[in-house]
Amino acid sequence: MDYFSCCFPTLISSLVLLLLASYKGCVLAATFTFVNKCDHTVWPGILANAGSPKLDSTGFELPQDSSRSFIAPTGWSGRFWARTGCNFDESGAGLCSTGDCGSGQVECNGSGAAPPATLAEFTLGSGGQDFYDVSLVDGYNLPMVVEGSGGSGMCASTGCISDLNIQCPQELRVGEGDACKSACEAFGSPEYCCSGAFNTPATCKPSVYSEMFKTACPKSYSYAYDDATSTFTCSGADYTVTFCPSSPSQKASSYSTPTTEGTTTSQGLGTGSGLEYTGTGSGTEYGAGSGTGAGTEYVGGSGTGAGGETMLADGSWLAGLAMGDSYKTTPPALQSALMAFTTTVVLIFALLHL
Structure with a gap:
């Protein structure tokens, strides 16, 4: 005894x-690995959404043909992007020509990307399902692909492999083709920004510019209400974010469109797979939701996700555990x-x- x-x-x-x-x-959640296949150095930026902890870095240098990994906890949400044309001195002070976060340092310290910038956005669901996308809502500065590994569910690769800087219209072009603005950023019109009288899925339709983005990058968000073919789900995966992929992998080149059966749309909220879209961009509202920063955010909606797993209204199986209904929701x-x-x-x- x-x-x-x-x-x-x-x-x-x-x-x-x-x-x-x-x-x-459920504990360590996901490992994010950043890979640089560009022919130049990039400086990835990391912005955690409100309520999510900072990762080990908020911005760092990533030389050509190198990689770096971070672990994010369950429930983490935020976005990643690459800054280009940066010039930092020995103290770490400096600026970038695209994607600059305005901190004046290598670390972004809670600041987001100045458009235009290609964004990878994640919400690691505590209900077992992650949501992710690559967004061009705030424009484009370089190719990016997101791939999941070791997970279950659809887990499709997504991103933008095309070089939109080459085919960018003159009125959207930045500098000598360093980046390509969104129509909202370039013109500020409500019909391009999905604001004012155009703040619902019924009134905000794809523009000739967003359709150009969509044609070049069919799996990326091209405008605010582009949910159905742009949001992806996976459970228990690690993710690789590759900048300037030299060529699409077999997985990336055989993209499958997310299942949209059962998807509903309500006024002001473009929805998909039990999600509510509440994104805003660059201080301009995209849709009727709230929040700040570029691109899209997702808040917990109840229902069945695209991966087929049922989530509680608050996205948490722990609530079911406390209420004695854990087996159905775990x-x-x-x-x-x-x-x-x-x-x-x-x-x-x-x-x-x-």
């Missing part, structure tokens, strides 16, 4: 730690882990009592 009293809590603690470490989908991988853990504890308890 003394051995049991002394060692049983330690054994249980060790098992709990092993369980948590092994189930990265992610399948965690169900198995919990069952294995329970069995292990029972066996250890029995052995210690022999």
Whole structure:
């Protein structure tokens, strides 16, 4: 009995730690790996949405043919982009010609990208399902592809492989073709910004400019209400964000359109797969939602996601656990882990009592 009293809590603690470490989908969430295949250095920027913790860096230098990884916790949401044409001195002070975050430093320190910039946006769902997209709503500065690995569900690759700077119309062009503005950024008109009388999916339609973006990059957001073919889901995956992919991988070149069956649209809220679109961009409202920063944000809506997993209204299986309805809402991988853990504890308890 003394051995049991002394060692049983330690054994249980060790098992709990092993369980948590092994189930990265609920504890460590996702590893983001940034890869630079451009023929020049880029300086990725990272902006966490309100309520999400900062990652290990908010901005860093990424030389050609190099990579860097970060771990993001469950529930994290935010965006990534690449700054180009940067000039930083030895103290880390400087500016970038595209995607500059206005901090005057390599670290963005909570500031977002100045448009135009290609954005990768993520919400790591605590209900087991992640949502992600690549957005051109705030324009484009370089090609970018997002690929998931080790996850379950659709987990389709998305992004923009085309060089839009080459085909950018003169009225949207930045400098000598360094970047390509969105029509909203260039003209500020409500019909291009989906604002004012054009702030609903019914009144804000694709423009000739957004259709040009969509044709070149069919899996990227081209304007505010471009949800149906631009939002992707995956569960328990790690993600690779590649800047200037030299050529599409087999996975990236065989994009599959997200399932939109059952998708509904309500006034002011372009929805898809149980999501509500509340994005804004560059201080100009895109749609009737709220929030700040470029691109899109997602807030928890109830319903069945594109990956086929049912989520609670608050996006959390933990609420179901507290209410005694956990088995229906707990992610399948965690169900198995919990069952294995329970069995292990029972066996250890029995052995210690022999």
